[in-house]
Amino acid sequence: MGRRDAAVTNATRAQRVDGAGRLLRSLAVGIPLVFLIVVFLYPLASILITGLSGDARPLAAFGDVFAKPSLRGVAWFTLWQAIASTLLTLVLAMPAAYVFARYEFPGRSLLRAAVTIPFVLPTLVVGSAFLAVLGPNGALGIDLSSTIWAILLAHVFYNYAVIVRTVGGLWANLDPRLEEAARILGAGRWTAFRTITLPLLRPAIAAASSIVFLFTFTSFGVILVLGNLEFRTIEVEIWRQTMSFLNLPVAAALSVLQLVAVSLILLAYSRYQERRALEQSLAPASSTSRKPQNAREWWVVGGTLSFTAIFLGTPLAILAERSLRFGGEWSLAAYTSLGDGADSPLFVPATRAIGNSLGFALAAMAIALVVGILASTVIAYKRGAVSTWFDLLLMLPLGTSAVTIGFGFLVAFDSPIDLRTSPILIPLAHSLIAIPFVVRTVVPVMRTIRSRLREAARVLGASPLRAWREVDLPLIARSGLVAAGFAFAISLGEFGATAFLVRPDRPTLPVAIFRLLGRPGELNFGRAMALSTILMVLTAVSIMAIERFRVGDTGEF
Numbered sequence: 001m002g003r004r005d006a007a008v009t010n011a012t013r014a015q016r017v018d019g020a021g022r023l024l025r026s027l028a029v030g031i032p033l034v035f036l037i038v039v040f041l042y043p044l045a046s047i048l049i050t051g052l053s054g055d056a057r058p059l060a061a062f063g064d065v066f067a068k069p070s071l072r073g074v075a076w077f078t079l080w081q082a083i084a085s086t087l088l089t090l091v092l093a094m095p096a097a098y099v100f101a102r103y104e105f106p107g108r109s110l111l112r113a114a115v116t117i118p119f120v121l122p123t124l125v126v127g128s129a130f131l132a133v134l135g136p137n138g139a140l141g142i143d144l145s146s147t148i149w150a151i152l153l154a155h156v157f158y159n160y161a162v163i164v165r166t167v168g169g170l171w172a173n174l175d176p177r178l179e180e181a182a183r184i185l186g187a188g189r190w191t192a193f194r195t196i197t198l199p200l201l202r203p204a205i206a207a208a209s210s211i212v213f214l215f216t217f218t219s220f221g222v223i224l225v226l227g228n229l230e231f232r233t234i235e236v237e238i239w240r241q242t243m244s245f246l247n248l249p250v251a252a253a254l255s256v257l258q259l260v261a262v263s264l265i266l267l268a269y270s271r272y273q274e275r276r277a278l279e280q281s282l283a284p285a286s287s288t289s290r291k292p293q294n295a296r297e298w299w300v301v302g303g304t305l306s307f308t309a310i311f312l313g314t315p316l317a318i319l320a321e322r323s324l325r326f327g328g329e330w331s332l333a334a335y336t337s338l339g340d341g342a343d344s345p346l347f348v349p350a351t352r353a354i355g356n357s358l359g360f361a362l363a364a365m366a367i368a369l370v371v372g373i374l375a376s377t378v379i380a381y382k383r384g385a386v387s388t389w390f391d392l393l394l395m396l397p398l399g400t401s402a403v404t405i406g407f408g409f410l411v412a413f414d415s416p417i418d419l420r421t422s423p424i425l426i427p428l429a430h431s432l433i434a435i436p437f438v439v440r441t442v443v444p445v446m447r448t449i450r451s452r453l454r455e456a457a458r459v460l461g462a463s464p465l466r467a468w469r470e471v472d473l474p475l476i477a478r479s480g481l482v483a484a485g486f487a488f489a490i491s492l493g494e495f496g497a498t499a500f501l502v503r504p505d506r507p508t509l510p511v512a513i514f515r516l517l518g519r520p521g522e523l524n525f526g527r528a529m530a531l532s533t534i535l536m537v538l539t540a541v542s543i544m545a546i547e548r549f550r551v552g553d554t555g556e557f
Contacts, residue, residue, distance in 0.1 A: 043408030062247035085155035093163035101171035122493025127225030129315035166208035334526030345395035362493035364430035372438025380446035402496030434487035
C-alpha cells in the first residue's frame with residue numbers, strides 16, 4: 001500500500017507540475033500578446049479606421065497623397081534623405097569600426113561606450129546640439145539650420161554608433177590571417193579588403209544599413225528642429241496634418257504608406273540576409289586585435305579617433321557650453337531659472353519635467369522588462385513558426401509612426417473608461433518601443449542556457465516557476481540589467497507619441513525642450529540648452545551602466 005500511495009502521490013505531483021507548466025507557458029504567450037493587441041494593434045486600427053472613415057470617400061485620402069505635389073515631395077524627400085544619410089554614415093563610420101575592431105589602445109572600452117551615447121540620445125537633444133553649432137547663433141558662425149546639410153550631419157551623428165558596433169562587432173571576430181594570406185600572395189591592401197574582408201562583412205553592413213535607413217526614414221525630432229518645417233519626412237507630415245490641419249484622413253493614409261514602406265524594407269533586408277548569409281569560422285575578439293606596431297598604424301588609429309572625438313564631441317560640448325552662457329557671459333542663469341514657473345512658457349517649473357521623465361522612464365522600464373522577458377521566453381524556447389511570427393509582431397512598433405501611436409491612444413482609449421488624461425498612457429507608449437530592445441538583448445542569452453539544467457531541476461521536484469527562477473533568472477540577470485538600461489534611456493528621449501499624450505502641466509524633458517525652443521528670448525533658448533544637457537547626462541549615465549553590465553560582445557548592437 002505504501003508504494004502504491006507513493007506512486008499515486010508522485011503521479012499527482014507530476015500532473016500538478018505539468019499543469020503549472022502549461023499555465024506558465026500560456027501566460028508567457030498570453031500576456032505579451034494581449035499587451036500588443038490592446039496597446040498597439042487596437043490604437044493603430046482605431047486611428048486608421050477613424051481617419052479613413054471620416055471621409056465620404058475613404059480611398060480619396062490615398063489619392064490626395066499621390067496627387068498633391070507637396071505630399072509627393074514629402075515622400076520623395078523622406079526616401080532620398082534616408083538613402084543619403086545611410087551612405088554618408090557608412091563612409092564616415094567604417095574607419096572607426098575598423099579601428100575599434102582591430103586595434104587595442106588605452107581607454108578603448110570607455111571610448112567605445114562614449115561612441116554609443118549619441119545613438120541613445122533623444123533626437124530632440126541631437127537637434128538642439130546641432131542648432132547650437134550650426135544655428136543662427138551657432139558656435140561656428142555658419143547658419144546651416146533649415147538646410148539639408150545640417151539634417152544629414154545630425155543623422156550621421158545619431159547613427160554613427162550603429163555602424164561602429166554592428167559592423168565592428170563582426171569585424172572583430174574575423175580571422176585576420178585570411179587577409180594576411182591574400183597580402184602574401186601579392187594582393188594590395190585595398191584588393192585584399194575588397195575580395196576577402198568586404199564579402200564577409202556584407203551581412204553586418206546590411207544589418208547596420210537597414211537600421212540606419214529605418215531610423216532616418218522615420219526621422220522626426222531632428223527634422224522638426226533643424227528642418228523648421230521646410231523639410232518634412234512622412235513622420236513630420238503625419239504630425240503636421242494631425243496637429244495643424246486636423247486632416248485625419250491624409251494622416252491615416254500617410255501612416256499606412258509608411259508602415260507598408262517599412263515592412264517592405266524589412267522584408268528586403270530579410271531576403272538579402274538569406275541570400276548573402278555565409279557560414280564562416282569566427283575567432284575570439286581578444287585574439288584578433290593588437291596594439292599599433294608602426295607609425296602608419298598609430299596615425300590611422302590617432303586620426304580616426306580624433307575625427308570621432310571631434311565629430312561626436314563638439315556638438316555635445318557646445319550644447320553644454322551654451323547652457324552656461326547668458327548675456328555674453330558665463331552664468332548659471334539658465335539652470336537657476338529652471339525652478340521658476342512664473343515666467344516659463346511651460347506653465348510649470350522646468351525642473352518638474354525632470355521628475356516627470358524619470359517617473360515615466362521607471363514605469364516604462366518595468367513594463368518593458370515584464371512583457372519583454374515573457375516574450376523572450378516564447379521566442380527562445382519555442383522554435384519554429386510560433387517564435388518567428390511572435391518576434392515579427394514584437395518588432396512592428398519600431399516600424400510604426402510614433403505620432404500615429406500617440407494619436408491612436410487618444411482615439412482608442414476614450415471609452416468605456418476615458419484614459420486620455422491618464423499619465424499611464426505615456427509609459428505604455430514608451431514601453432512599446434522599448435520591448436523590442438529588451439527582446440533583442442535577452443533572447444541570445446536565453447538560447448545559450450542548456451535545457452538539461454531545467455530538466456534536472458524538474459526531476460528534483462522543482463515547479464516550472466521555481467526552475468525558471470533558480471536556473472534561468474540568475475543566468476539572464478546581467479542581460480536583464482542591460483535591457484533595463486536601454487528601456488530607461490529610450491523612455492527618457494521619446495518625443496513623437498509623448499507630444500500627443502502629455503498634459504500641459506506634466507511635460508517630459510523632450511516636450512519641455514521643444515516648447516522652449518519654439519519661444520523667443522535668450523533665456524528660453526538657454527533653458528532649452530540646460531534641459532538638453534541634463535537629459536544628455538541622464539542618458540550618458542544609462543549607457544555607461546549598460547556597458548558596465550554588458551555580457552561580452554556578440555557583434556549585435
